[in-house]
Amino acid sequence: MAGKLSFSYSKMTLYKECPQKYKFRYILKIPEKPKYYFAFGTALHKVMEYLYSSLKPPFPPLETVLAFFKTDWESSTYEEKGYPSKLKEQEGYLEGVKIIEAYYKKHLKDELSPLATEFRTTVDIDGLSVIGIVDRIDYLGEGKVSIVDYKTGKKINREPDQLMMYQKLMKGNKELENIVKTRYPQADGIEVSNMLFYHLPSLDSQTFEPASEEEIKEFWSRVLAVAADIKAGNFAPDPGETKCRFCDYKDMCPVWKLSPSEMQELQAQPAEKESAKNPMDILSDKVDAYGKALREVKNLEREIIAAMQKEDINRHFGKEFEVSLSKEETLDFTDRQKVVEILKEFNLLGKTLVPTLGKIKALLESDFIKPEQRDALLKLARYSTQYKLNCSKTEE
């Protein structure tokens, strides 16, 4: 890979998640599908940028900020945002409104001196062209600045790597120095003296002391190692059960074209990385996986039953499992009103309490009912046959 590598914290994160995924996204430039949580985060970031765009009080009133959010939210469809339905998109909108209102209530009176919002800088360093977009930079006086990064996901606590990247990019940053000098001519240079993640859904922040020279050095060596791997074209896939399941590139990924045993071997390795995830994220993944697995089972069941009926067989074997079909005669009553009338006429309504299908069936099998009454009810019954698929492990 010739020339300077265009790099950023999010690129590094994606490469660490899976080099093959990085290749699909940044080398082959195949876009991922829209994700609702990114759309939600972007919308709230835009609101925060708008709120502090004047860089000094008075900041816009809540109604104006909410109107800005609404207009921006409505400028794309739910599909474009990646929501599964209009209803879910509406829930996202209402959640956004709730967050903005709560933020406003808590921070309206804060004495903030934002120097910049969505401060974008590109720094050429060690053969990399590193792009950083800092959500907000506040001025603390005497050349000291605070770096603020908004978070909108479920996870509140994080490692400070992203902030360290910004700290590195802010050191001696001419664009930032110019902003400070223009507004505070007496300031002599700039120094990052505070860094924080601000979690908008919980209105909670996680503050960090600036990293020491040693810590930055160690962090930067990790950045350079990742960059070196990318430059060397190392894009070996790093599969993981959860991450692959939800990866947009799964259909084209070489891992999933391997034999089942090779694939199992690869899948068995990533447990360590998966355990670093937030337990609630893991639970959400499992809920989705469970729902998808149930859907797959139902589809398979339908397909197997149809194929067995077509071949006119009621037992079939796979390599490890066998299935058999059993028939179940089911009884239904289309005209429930008529059934109730008959039950009343024969003074049997009291025997069923509420005449549900199960209760009527039980009555038909009981001794309470006389043959002519049973015949009258059965005349209204409709029989149908349902097939049940039984599956068991084939005995050796």
Ligand code: SF4
């Ligand atoms: S399917 Fe898995 S291994 Fe393949 S690119 Fe996606 S995350 Fe990486």
